[in-house]
Amino acid sequence: MIPNAYRSLHCNAIRAEHIGQNVTLAGWVNSARDHGGVIFVDLRDREGLTQVVFRPEENAEVAAQSHDLREEDVIQVTGRVEKRLTGTENVKLDTGAVEVVVSSFNLLNKADVLPFQLDRELSNEDMRMKYRYLDLRRERMNKNIRQRHKITNAARNYLDAQGFIEVETPILSNPTPEGARDFLVPARLSPGKFFALPQAPQQYKQLLMVAGLERYFQIARCFRDEDLRADRQPEFTQIDIEASFIQQNDIISLVEGLLASMFKAGQGIDIPLPFPRMTYQEAMDRFGSDKPDTRFGNEIVDMADVFAKSEFKIFRTTLENGGVVRAINAKGFAGITTGQMIRLNEIAIQAGMKVKQLAFIKVERNEAGVLEYKSPLWKFFGEEEKAALITKLGVEENDIVFFYAGTWEEACNILGRVRLEIADMQEITKGSTALNFLWVVDFPLLAYSPEDQSWVAVHHPFTRPKAEDVPFLDAGEYGKVRAEAYDVVLNGYELGGGSIRIHESDLQSKMFSVLGVTPEEQQIKFRHILEAFKFGAPPHGGLALGLDRIAMLVAGEESIREVIAFPKNNKACDLMTDSPTTVDFKQLRELYVQSTWKEKKKEEVATPSTQA
């Protein structure tokens, strides 16, 4: 730290070597302990605490003034560093062996009593957000914000060292034809027209590849006007990366090194490289998710071979009709409560289960010491099936097995969700420090949307189909086409994703056509990119990482709000500034914009009379 007029040292910098020296400190009164004569003040700045002592015999006037000090007053003190009296050292403080005996002090700013105590946990989220600047004074928030700086810095340094160039792309850009809802900005100088805030710098970064930059990155703010979650904010930050003359493996090892440098900077740990890889198909089959949490087992098991010729008609006919029969063995969860069972079934129904209850087998030892298979299905299974099932699922005492019979998609969705809920109920990952990184590769290129009655891009329309699957694309068998796309996953969170892109104009145009964008629309919305690809676009690809989520996981937090200085609440509002807000009619008129929103009128319904 460079000394200035306010202070010669930070509060946490004072050590035994300073004994005898005069120092000047500035900061906040963390606590004041008034003993009538001597007064102790723990002085806090962003680096830490130092105990300063006001003694009447040192300076009677200053000591008298110190009686009025209250928590969070901002003060400046000058005094002599002394070794603490023997027996009064405080091992909890880095500066606990010394103290500053104050000879002069300035009250820089008096503080009102705070609306909440900084040293106690606070559960009132409105209060935290309304007084976010006070919430950020708390040690936990201070740590999170600074840790975020460290990992961001590490990312910049790493990418710079790898030859990547940081480029800023426009915040005012065009609406995105598909994908998330855009935030719109009226364009005053083009009456009736609108900008959109970028959901991602996707097209710009590809055009930078056409521009010959070869290696680009940006710590980019992105905007999506969708509903919020604990890990989703309407504005968030991506580490956006794009490179030319590069293949999937190159990007994967680049990003592994990047993440390793960030976790090293944030947590001081070395994460093992390389990360395991799994195809999308395998992830869905085993975990029912494209972002599997691999910290625990209870995997989904295919039971087709066991039940192919079963007497149990529901399972057999499901299989005969091209469906699947799959199961999860929840190890040691036979003690599931009625409430938990109800909850699991609710979740399964939400996830698309067509029946009212998940079929199950609960394995418990009865009073006579015999293993019992409690299940509404057990009586329908033949002896061979039972034996095969027990072996295949590794069923033991105190296990409970859940079954689902239906389509592959349903089974993945339902059992994937059930698997996570069971882990939550069993608190399997509670307190775990495991970091299970994973690459999910070979995503499908396209998915059919029954809602839109058309094929939509699973990643985005610029994603390259795998060369060996292009014949399926040509044949119109869109469901079979895999993409050169990859996601990096940590403990069930999607940290980021990317792809090798299309760099040929005709292939890009064909891709748009498959997605239902007519040639006319292509010219209107994508002329710039289709043209650019004709002027010598290099093969390229990239990836974007969610910086907020990474910061959250590094900090061990469960919400990205804890690593964002001024986040929005559930309704995308900022309670501190009361944003968003209404604007004057005049301001709207200048933008040629008119609001159609009307406040709901309170229904003037007569209160039902209770007296006849």
Next chain:
RNA sequence: GGAGCGGUAGUUCAGUCGGUUAGAACGCCAGCCUGUCACGUUGGAGGUCGCGGGUUCGAGCCCCGUCCGCUCCGCCA
């Protein structure tokens, strides 16, 4: 758009079967206290039980509606 949990003192919470004056801890205010560090100690103030309505002799507690916060589903190329 849907589901769940929550809202009681400044804060964190308790509040039994619907029944006297709604409690505790921390914080706050005042006094005392020269070695504390979650200082101690004596005293004090502080409540629209989110809001509106209903049931009841009586509601923090039961019912209906509504607002706010959080979590999840839908949504998030």
